[in-house]
Each structure stands twice: as structure tokens, then as C-alpha cells.
Amino acid sequence: MHNEPSSEDWRAWLRRSGPRFLLFARQQTRTEDDAEDVLQDALVESWKRADGMPPDALVFSTIRRRAIDLARSSDRRHAREEKAGTPDADWFSPDVEERETQRLLENAVKSLQPIYREVVTLKVWGGLTFQEIAETTGVPLNTAASRYRYALDGLREILKGVVL
Amino acid sequence: MSEHDPIEDALGKLRPAELESSLMVRLSAARPRGETAEKKSPWREVFLRWLLPVAASACLAVATFALLEHNRKKEPQSGEQKITASAKTPLPVESYDYLVSARPVGIVVAPNQQPYRIMDVEWLEYQTVCESAGGPALHTATTRRDVIPVALELY
Numbered sequence: 001m002h003n004e005p006s007s008e009d010w011r012a013w014l015r016r017s018g019p020r021f022l023l024f025a026r027q028q029t030r031t032e033d034d035a036e037d038v039l040q041d042a043l044v045e046s047w048k049r050a051d052g053m054p055p056d057a058l059v060f061s062t063i064r065r066r067a068i069d070l071a072r073s074s075d076r077r078h079a080r081e082e083k084a085g086t087p088d089a090d091w092f093s094p095d096v097e098e099r100e101t102q103r104l105l106e107n108a109v110k111s112l113q114p115i116y117r118e119v120v121t122l123k124v125w126g127g128l129t130f131q132e133i134a135e136t137t138g139v140p141l142n143t144a145a146s147r148y149r150y151a152l153d154g155l156r157e158i159l160k161g162v163v164l
Numbered sequence: 165m166s167e168h169d170p171i172e173d174a175l176g177k178l179r180p181a182e183l184e185s186s187l188m189v190r191l192s193a194a195r196p197r198g199e200t201a202e203k204k205s206p207w208r209e210v211f212l213r214w215l216l217p218v219a220a221s222a223c224l225a226v227a228t229f230a231l232l233e234h235n236r237k238k239e240p241q242s243g244e245q246k247i248t249a250s251a252k253t254p255l256p257v258e259s260y261d262y263l264v265s266a267r268p269v270g271i272v273v274a275p276n277q278q279p280y281r282i283m284d285v286e287w288l289e290y291q292t293v294c295e296s297a298g299g300p301a302l303h304t305a306t307t308r309r310d311v312i313p314v315a316l317e318l319y
Contacts, residue, residue, distance in 0.1 A: 010195040019180035040194050092178045124175045
């Protein structure tokens, strides 16, 4: 038996943390539809498992696991892939003043290998510690930290010459 | 995280995109409830775990008992039918067996060294039957063949 959230609590939680969770879900799935499905399932499951508002690390790890399960469902994956014309959603809110820089940064993040990108996302926008990142991604603590450093080096290389 | 890393600073300025209104509506509607109300009901668990199996077992027992009772009531009728049928079967009144022939087939020796002569014998079975006491008699004659061992005496 879990602690049922009030409608206001639930919506406030979605407004506050939903964007970060959606960003991670988008990176873990192949399409926008999959990302939204995974996000919804993970939010509900995490709340039930935590018997109340779950810690962010639990939600991120649930999103990751759900996305892996979904990817293993080959039938659904093929159906999604056949759905042509799905636009690649913007991962970040547009900033009018630094639109060009933001676009370069977003493209640079998207170009990272998934194992590096997820660590950057969990660290920078998820606000997790390296210990929590290690638990979420199922790797040793040192591996999580080194992947983060490699990711930053990669971004630095991609954005060489760009004034940030 | 280095405080002076321009890459980290730039990444930190990016804000994840807000949820679209359609997704917000969808997620709002997915708020955990429903199952909670069901799980909160202790009667539901009692019903599913105890009352339902007990009720199902009781129904099965009643059905079995009714079936057995139904069959039991039928049995005397079957017995009466058997008695009636046997009453109609002619009763043997007199029977004689006549040895018609006896033909030796061979001699065998048992494991205990006792020899036996194997005989092929034919009988005439003469029988008188009557459907009821004092009723008309019916005579039948049938033949019967047997192969029998006859012990031979040793001197």
C-alpha cells in the first residue's frame, strides 16, 4: 500500500522535476513517443516503490531500466522505427540571447556516445552524485567519474574554437 | 566538477525543455491512485484469499454430494431390473455329463518327476431347465472338450 499523492503534489512534482526526467528519457529511447511512454511508467512506478515522492536517483534508474526493457521488445521497436517523420525534439529550452551557442552545445551533447552522455546528463541536469550515477548506471564509482571526465574532454574537443 | 571549467559552466546554463502541455495533461492523469483504493480494502483481500476459495470448495462439495446421491437412488432400480432379468433366465433343473471320448495325446513329466498322461476328452452335457417352478421343461444338449492331465502311478 503506497502513499497516494494529491493532485497538486503530483503536478508540482511534474513541473519541478519533469523536464529533467524527460531529458534523460529522451536520451535513453529511440523516439519521442517511447520517451513519453517510458517517462510515464517510470514516474508512476518510482512513486509506488518509494511509497511517496521518490528520490531523483530512483526515478533516473527506473527510466533507464524501463528504456532497456522497451528496447528489448523488438516488435514495438520495429513499429516505432517504421513511423517516419518523427521530429527530433529540442532537449533544452530556447534561450533567445544565446540561441546559436545553445544549439552548438546541444548538438555537441547529442553527438556524445550514450555511455558518456548519460553520465553528463545525470551529473549536470540530474544533480546526482557520482555515487548515485554509479548506482543508476550499474558501473563502479571510478568508472562513472572517469566517463564524466572523458565526456567533458570530448565536448571540449567538439566545441574547440567556440566562444562559450 | 571544476568551478572554472567553461564547458561545465556552459552546460549548466542549459535548461531542460519544459513538458509540453499535452504531455503534462497525460502525466497528470497518470497520478498513482485507483490501485491504492483497492489495496486499502481489507475485505477485498479477505474475499479473494479466503471467502472465494471456500465458497468454490463448498459448491464443489455440494455438487459432488448431489451427484452421488442421485446415483445412489438409481441403484435399487438397477437391482430390481437385475432381479427381473434373472427371473426370466431359465433355472437349471437337472444336468448330466456323459463322457463321449477320451484320446491320449502324450505323456509329460512334471518337475517333481511325476508323469502325467495328457488326455483329450469330449463330454456331452445334457441339461434340463425350467423358466419357473412347475413350468414347462426345456432340454438342451451341448458338447464340451477339455484337455486334462491324468497322473500315472509309479511302481
